[in-house]
Amino acid sequence: MPLHFFYSSFLFFASAAVCGGQLLASSSSTALCYPNEAMPTFYIEQFGYRATQADGAAIERQLLDRGCTLASSPNAADVVVLNTCTVTGAADAQARDAIRKLHAKNPRTHIIVTGCYAQRAPEELAALPGVSYVVGNSHKPQIPDLLSSFALCNPLPHAFVSTDDLLRSRQLSFVAAQDAAPDSATNPDTAYAPRKRARILIGDILDQHDILVAPVLGGENNHTRPTLKIQDGCNNRCAFCVIPFVRGKSRSLPPEKILDEIRQLSESGHKEIVLSGINLGAWGRDLSPRHHFPDLLRQILDQTSVARLRLSSIEPLDITRDVVALFASSPRLADHFHMPLQSASDKILAAMHRWYRSEHYARRIEFIREQLPHAAIGADVIAGFPGETEGDHAATMNFIESRPFSYLHVFSYSVRPGTRAAALHNHVAPATIKRRARELRALSEEKSASFHRLQSGRTLSLLTLRHSDSTGSSEWIPALSSNFLKLRLAGSWQPNQFVDAVCSGSPQYICAPCVQECGELGRPQPVEFSHRQPLEAFHCEPLKLGHPEPIRQG
Numbered sequence: 001m002p003l004h005f006f007y008s009s010f011l012f013f014a015s016a017a018v019c020g021g022q023l024l025a026s027s028s029s030t031a032l033c034y035p036n037e038a039m040p041t042f043y044i045e046q047f048g049y050r051a052t053q054a055d056g057a058a059i060e061r062q063l064l065d066r067g068c069t070l071a072s073s074p075n076a077a078d079v080v081v082l083n084t085c086t087v088t089g090a091a092d093a094q095a096r097d098a099i100r101k102l103h104a105k106n107p108r109t110h111i112i113v114t115g116c117y118a119q120r121a122p123e124e125l126a127a128l129p130g131v132s133y134v135v136g137n138s139h140k141p142q143i144p145d146l147l148s149s150f151a152l153c154n155p156l157p158h159a160f161v162s163t164d165d166l167l168r169s170r171q172l173s174f175v176a177a178q179d180a181a182p183d184s185a186t187n188p189d190t191a192y193a194p195r196k197r198a199r200i201l202i203g204d205i206l207d208q209h210d211i212l213v214a215p216v217l218g219g220e221n222n223h224t225r226p227t228l229k230i231q232d233g234c235n236n237r238c239a240f241c242v243i244p245f246v247r248g249k250s251r252s253l254p255p256e257k258i259l260d261e262i263r264q265l266s267e268s269g270h271k272e273i274v275l276s277g278i279n280l281g282a283w284g285r286d287l288s289p290r291h292h293f294p295d296l297l298r299q300i301l302d303q304t305s306v307a308r309l310r311l312s313s314i315e316p317l318d319i320t321r322d323v324v325a326l327f328a329s330s331p332r333l334a335d336h337f338h339m340p341l342q343s344a345s346d347k348i349l350a351a352m353h354r355w356y357r358s359e360h361y362a363r364r365i366e367f368i369r370e371q372l373p374h375a376a377i378g379a380d381v382i383a384g385f386p387g388e389t390e391g392d393h394a395a396t397m398n399f400i401e402s403r404p405f406s407y408l409h410v411f412s413y414s415v416r417p418g419t420r421a422a423a424l425h426n427h428v429a430p431a432t433i434k435r436r437a438r439e440l441r442a443l444s445e446e447k448s449a450s451f452h453r454l455q456s457g458r459t460l461s462l463l464t465l466r467h468s469d470s471t472g473s474s475e476w477i478p479a480l481s482s483n484f485l486k487l488r489l490a491g492s493w494q495p496n497q498f499v500d501a502v503c504s505g506s507p508q509y510i511c512a513p514c515v516q517e518c519g520e521l522g523r524p525q526p527v528e529f530s531h532r533q534p535l536e537a538f539h540c541e542p543l544k545l546g547h548p549e550p551i552r553q554g
């Protein structure tokens with residue numbers, strides 16, 4: 001984030017002196033004071049998926065750079081930054097719940113709520129007890145300044161913008177003012193007695209041209225596979241989706257910055273890096289000169305030593321025959337394609353304002369299967385979009401059933417205020433949505449099991465991951481294949497190692513590492529294995545073949 005952005009846009013922050021110590025709420029306003037000399041301690045509570053987590057990582061990096069200290073838990077922090085998601089109604093409810101619990105447990109902690117929910121419905125969040133500031137995505141880069149400015153004990157009058165004023169002053173065609181009004185009258189979670197309101201820092205997200213960047217090192221599997229967000233925002237307008245209105249226009253991280261970040265991550269020992277974005281395939285279209293995502297992948301392969309690069313999710317039309325050929329040409333590109341499908345009924349796809357039809361999606365699957373017969377193919381699917389009939393649902397089920405999907409992420413449709421779909425009159429009954437989502441999840445399980453069966457006996461290059469906190473078995477370690485099989489690798493291993501292993505047909509998905517005696521190089525034989533065998537049974541040396549070979553920089 002360029003510094004000029006901080007200091008030119010919000011001059012009132014520029015004079016902020018840093019003083020520290022215990023954080024106090026002023027008695028007359030919500031301004032906060034630090035009478036001593038240390039910066040506040042902070043904790044970031046994350047919600048949502050990779051893109052949101054990437055923003056949280058960037059905030060953490062900025063706060064650490066400013067001299068703030070990361071607290072070990074929310075209760076030990078002066079300030080808790082809640083980085084919210086608003087992609088579904090359930091995500092909103094989860095954030096409200098967390099705020100209430102946090103405040104009840106430690107009423108002295110000051111809560112800053114940011115992220116997509118903060119951008120979409122700031123006044124709804126400002127009404128919750130314990131919230132000191134609500135900072136929209138438009139102002140997220142200013143959070144470090146905000147913590148610094150607490151030292152002044154001053155309110156921030158220029159920063160306050162009500163959403164009604166914002167909507168009146170802007171031509172926001174996607175949302176009518178009444179749609180964006182807080183729904184505290186109807187939402188019991190946000191009904192509140194008159195109280196001191198939190199301050200709101202929000203602007204028009206469509207004016208945001210910057211992109212917060214820092215690899216996500218925490219989260220899933222704890223530091224083993226960092227996620228690097230290289231693109232934010234979206235220029236599409238899918239009828240169900242609120243993301244463009246809370247994240248703004250598509251914007252891309254310049255290629256040099258991406259290459260630098262990847263080099264640093266690789267040099268610090270990370271073997272797999274996940275590239276993420278809100279609309280990853282749109283990367284580079286906003287840059288001048290315009291760049292193309294496949295060229296970026298080639299540059300990463302040629303100019304960094306990353307051992308394995310994975311894409312988080314990419315729109316189906318961005319998966320061309322050439323892109324698949326590129327993946328097929330390099331074992332360093334994980335053979336894993338997560339392409340949102342949403343529905344396989346063309347009528348529903350049209351109503352969703354998706355720009356492909358089921359036949360186009362099917363063709364993408366064919367491209368992949370022709371060149372990468374073992375690649376993982378995952379999809380997002382929405383159950384119960386307005387107007388979805390039993391016939392439409394059956395079309396989606398049949399489409400998925402008859403194609404080689406490896407897994408699904410199933411979402412139950414929920415109304416997002418301000419979206420086109422919210423204004424439709426043919427909403428599906430909640431019980432029907434629930435049942436269809438259940439059927440899709442059951443289908444997903446069948447697909448995953450059948451994909452695993454097909455991999456049984458194959459030698460896979462696995463990356464060992466950390467055990468999650470709740471487990472710590474010394475008999476196996478979680479591991480991930482290039483084609484996104486989450487497996488248990490038998491034996492005691494350090495995380496972040498590539499190990500070639502034979503995929504077993506065990507329902508526990510336990511794999512045995514290959515042993516040197518098992519056959520000539522390149523064709524190891526399956527090892528007889530039962531996870532109940534004692535550890536000594538696995539005195540196996542992993543084979544050194546099949547690893548993605550890093551290309552030297554140069």
Ligand code: SF4
Pocket residue numbers: 234235236237238241242243244278279
């Ligand atoms: S492509 Fe559609 S679903 Fe995805 S972020 Fe953009 S508007 Fe939302």
